[in-house]
Amino acid sequence: MIWKIVLFLLIAFVSIAGITFPIVAKPEHWYEFPLIMGLGENAKIIFFHVPTAWLTVIAFFMSTVYSIKYLRKKDLVDDIKAHTSAQLGMVFCILATITGAVWAKFAWGSYWSWDPRQTSIFALLLIYGALFALRSAVEVEEKRAALSAVYSIIAFITVPFFIFIMPRIMRGLHPGSADDTNAGTVVNFQMNGNMLLIFFLSLIGFTILYYWMWYVGYKSMLYKEKLNKQYH
Amino acid sequence: MSAYALFKKDLASELRTRYAINSLVMFIVVTISVILFSIGNEKISDFLSGGLFWVVIFFSAMSGLSRAFVSEEERGTTLTLQLIASPTTIFSGKLLFNLILVFAMNIVVALLYSALFDAFVIKNLSLFLYAFILGNVGIAIASTLIASIIAKASSKGTLYPVLSFPILLPLMLTLIDLTKQAMDTTTFSSSYVELAILGCYDVVMIAASFMLFDFIWKD
Amino acid sequence: MLEEFLSKNAIYIVMIIVLIVWAGVFGFLLVLNNRIKNIEKEIKGDTGK
Numbered sequence: 001m002i003w004k005i006v007l008f009l010l011i012a013f014v015s016i017a018g019i020t021f022p023i024v025a026k027p028e029h030w031y032e033f034p035l036i037m038g039l040g041e042n043a044k045i046i047f048f049h050v051p052t053a054w055l056t057v058i059a060f061f062m063s064t065v066y067s068i069k070y071l072r073k074k075d076l077v078d079d080i081k082a083h084t085s086a087q088l089g090m091v092f093c094i095l096a097t098i099t100g101a102v103w104a105k106f107a108w109g110s111y112w113s114w115d116p117r118q119t120s121i122f123a124l125l126l127i128y129g130a131l132f133a134l135r136s137a138v139e140v141e142e143k144r145a146a147l148s149a150v151y152s153i154i155a156f157i158t159v160p161f162f163i164f165i166m167p168r169i170m171r172g173l174h175p176g177s178a179d180d181t182n183a184g185t186v187v188n189f190q191m192n193g194n195m196l197l198i199f200f201l202s203l204i205g206f207t208i209l210y211y212w213m214w215y216v217g218y219k220s221m222l223y224k225e226k227l228n229k230q231y232h
Numbered sequence: 233m234s235a236y237a238l239f240k241k242d243l244a245s246e247l248r249t250r251y252a253i254n255s256l257v258m259f260i261v262v263t264i265s266v267i268l269f270s271i272g273n274e275k276i277s278d279f280l281s282g283g284l285f286w287v288v289i290f291f292s293a294m295s296g297l298s299r300a301f302v303s304e305e306e307r308g309t310t311l312t313l314q315l316i317a318s319p320t321t322i323f324s325g326k327l328l329f330n331l332i333l334v335f336a337m338n339i340v341v342a343l344l345y346s347a348l349f350d351a352f353v354i355k356n357l358s359l360f361l362y363a364f365i366l367g368n369v370g371i372a373i374a375s376t377l378i379a380s381i382i383a384k385a386s387s388k389g390t391l392y393p394v395l396s397f398p399i400l401l402p403l404m405l406t407l408i409d410l411t412k413q414a415m416d417t418t419t420f421s422s423s424y425v426e427l428a429i430l431g432c433y434d435v436v437m438i439a440a441s442f443m444l445f446d447f448i449w450k451d
Numbered sequence: 452m453l454e455e456f457l458s459k460n461a462i463y464i465v466m467i468i469v470l471i472v473w474a475g476v477f478g479f480l481l482v483l484n485n486r487i488k489n490i491e492k493e494i495k496g497d498t499g500k
Binding site for chain 1 (some may be wrong): 377
């Protein structure tokens, strides 16, 4: 119970701080954010958009881990865990795409411009979509679990390729891209201590939220399966 | 039963019915003529024609390569195959067949395409050739594995491009980029990384395919 | 007084809305969690009989 209260307070604090703390040229107080060239007030999206993108990747990774576990042990509970994680990943993937597109309209001038990271999140959307299409096509439980596990593993090993290919083919627009002269590289994104702290608090908060949602999701699916087996 | 024997069996049955070959040839003709109609008398840029080349190849591959395992399911010979050969042998045999099919198909596409499109001029032929060979190998491996998944899923045709596209996307993007470079310059020096990416993709995919095929094949 | 302050600093309205949404999502998750726990108890009770 304690960690639920902590989670509530954490995300409430991140929302308050992330939205209302003013951005000033030279931060003096603890509650002021530094001005990042070329971003201005738009910079605040980092507290909400980046965690959703981060969760998309984490959910995909967890789904693959449980897929491997399923193939090793053939336990259908692992398949349910992988599937719930993929569902959550899809939700956060859509959220990240939409928040990113809305932000891009105001920061870059158009909703979609095939920036490397936009392309890779699009690829992730396609992968999740294909995974669900495959699942809905197979009736037998064991077969469905094995096929979707294999597919999610193959899809996961293509992800590193996107990281190497995208920056070479397209110019990056995201803050922190290699050729970004305003904000510099990702590591030193000109965030000061308190901005970084709130950013990481947000990441932690969203990760706990993901874990909780995943737990509730897979338990409910597990009991549904159990009841189905009892009454049929 | 060896992989080569399985390949010969597939080749013999393919030469008898000519199902895959016929549908592939027709598909190539249809796709290229659709592109030609839609272009009309417009002049398209060189880079666009390079990208369209891989579009033709992707969709032709999607129409012909799914047959590999579906044909066994249709004829009801899956169980016999499971009895007489190990999964690795079966996958090698099917992969060999698809490799030949992909190479034959893509050579035809390349010849037709360069004859029909004036804008499609490759300056650096050897670079294009390396990309072409590595790309074809990658397409054959990925599509053979997806074909085996499709054969086990009950819906046969429609899912195939949906499942293949995300897997082939990194390969396609690199190939389109390499084709641009081959049309642009005659030097090699800037393209080593892309060729390395293609090579890595092929190696990773073939390793993953042989590891995962057991799980698909055995119900 | 409060209205004047809010109309000058619209960002606080955004904050209040986000907080309300978050409270809603959190409450919804809490209810779901408890429901799952109850079902868990019921199922375990059934098998014990």
